[in-house]
Amino acid sequence: MTSPLLPPPPEPYDVLDPAAAPAPAYGTASLADLLPAVAAGLGVPPYASAAPGLELAPADRVCVFLVDGLGWEVLRAHPEYAPFLTSLLGTSLNGTGRPLTAGFPATTATSLASVGTGLPPGAHGLAGYTVAIPGEDRLMNQLRWQPPVDPAAWQPHPTVFQRAHEAGVETCQVSSPLFAQTPLTRVALSGGTFLGRFTGEERMDLAAECLGAADRALVYTYVSDLDSMGHRHGVDSDEWRMMLDTVDRLAQRLAEQLPPRSALYVTADHGMIDVAPEDRIDFDEDWELGAGVALLGGEARARHVYAVPGAAADVHAVWSEVLGDRMWVATRDQAIEAGWFGPVVEERVYRRIGDVVAAACDDVAVTASRSEPNESAMVGLHGSMTPVEQYVPLLEVRR
Numbered sequence: 001m002t003s004p005l006l007p008p009p010p011e012p013y014d015v016l017d018p019a020a021a022p023a024p025a026y027g028t029a030s031l032a033d034l035l036p037a038v039a040a041g042l043g044v045p046p047y048a049s050a051a052p053g054l055e056l057a058p059a060d061r062v063c064v065f066l067v068d069g070l071g072w073e074v075l076r077a078h079p080e081y082a083p084f085l086t087s088l089l090g091t092s093l094n095g096t097g098r099p100l101t102a103g104f105p106a107t108t109a110t111s112l113a114s115v116g117t118g119l120p121p122g123a124h125g126l127a128g129y130t131v132a133i134p135g136e137d138r139l140m141n142q143l144r145w146q147p148p149v150d151p152a153a154w155q156p157h158p159t160v161f162q163r164a165h166e167a168g169v170e171t172c173q174v175s176s177p178l179f180a181q182t183p184l185t186r187v188a189l190s191g192g193t194f195l196g197r198f199t200g201e202e203r204m205d206l207a208a209e210c211l212g213a214a215d216r217a218l219v220y221t222y223v224s225d226l227d228s229m230g231h232r233h234g235v236d237s238d239e240w241r242m243m244l245d246t247v248d249r250l251a252q253r254l255a256e257q258l259p260p261r262s263a264l265y266v267t268a269d270h271g272m273i274d275v276a277p278e279d280r281i282d283f284d285e286d287w288e289l290g291a292g293v294a295l296l297g298g299e300a301r302a303r304h305v306y307a308v309p310g311a312a313a314d315v316h317a318v319w320s321e322v323l324g325d326r327m328w329v330a331t332r333d334q335a336i337e338a339g340w341f342g343p344v345v346e347e348r349v350y351r352r353i354g355d356v357v358a359a360a361c362d363d364v365a366v367t368a369s370r371s372e373p374n375e376s377a378m379v380g381l382h383g384s385m386t387p388v389e390q391y392v393p394l395l396e397v398r399r
Helices: 031-041 072-076 083-087 108-117 160-166 183-188 200-212 225-233 238-255 312-323 332-337
Strands: 061-067 095-101 130-132 139-141 170-175 193-196 217-223 262-268 280-282 293-299 302-307 327-331 356-360 365-367 391-398
Touching: 031 061, 031 095, 031 108, 031 160, 031 262, 061 108, 061 200, 061 238, 072 083, 072 391, 083 238, 108 160, 108 183, 130 302, 160 170, 160 217, 170 200, 200 217, 200 238, 217 238, 225 238, 238 262, 302 312, 312 327, 312 356, 327 332, 332 356
Parallel strands: 061 217, 061 262, 170 193, 170 217, 280 365
Antiparallel strands: 095 391, 130 139, 130 293, 262 391, 293 302, 302 356, 327 356
16 A cells, blocks of 8 residues: 555666665655644644645644554554554544655664654754764764764754743653653754653553643653664564564554544664675775765665765765665765755755765665674664655544
8 A cells, every 4th residue: 555645666676776765755754744734633832824735623632652663564564563563554433544755864863863853864964873973073973872962052942842842732752761761852843841761561551641640731752662672683583573573562552542532653763674694784994885884874774875085976976886776876966956854954954964975776885894883783774765664653543
């Protein structure tokens, strides 16, 4: 199933013009459109006078449950392990479901910022797993926020949670206590009250309690275990399937506790794909790909490549020649023009994007065994614009 709001999946992967890549559906059916649509239904003024591109029926109490790594395609492939969520994939008396696009890159830091700010990556600025700090010869990991930079300068836009709180909506985030004070939480998800709980069951129960405690409420809750299992064991593993079963039970637990006049939206930050060892190219062992490269950013399926001064054109030519039949390889300006990062890339974000951007369209990964040993050992990967990585569910339950 493909929503008419979404770009079609790419045709056979022999057409690798960056302009032909299926850019995310910013403005109509992307993660960045979800909370603005929710907020509009709660009476929260939008950033501008334009109506949200994604239309959702209003509700007085709304909970967004984000499951890290729960792609639309992998969910549809495992109905026996997710009977409750699968029941929401179509339209029924109890709920409706449709896919959204995650945004590019399809990775956690980028997607959480898109969800929380209601802005595409080119505006909020978290444009990859690791990106160059403009003016400095080093990368910043935006998930771990290392090296530390000023969060307010890096991402200055208010979150939708902040705007909802200011508009009188009771707003809270229910997540792991470990995330309470992180810079990523501050720039992407802050606003209202943060409530930390360690187990998924505690989070579901508390989220339902918070929904029922106010006349107007916006609650966000999150679990990361499915993503962890996918990275460690792959989405084609028993461990991942068992965790999907757990996530399904958590979603049902929350849905069954919804108070009156409420809506639950289950979504995700990206999908995931298993990449076999023989389909991995080790950048640290490939002199050709490394020629003229100052920094290798991003992640295995969505690379930001930063060239030494004067070498950007040569790096683009080599990466296109070596990988052009398996990845969309674009210059920075080509990727921006093609809309990969949204309709606008703000000036402060421009140099965070690689001189060359390479996005996988095949079962391939550019790893880095020495500089990224942990990431290179992962079985399940994500980041690019293929349907399995890009499409995430928007599953709705109302009471």
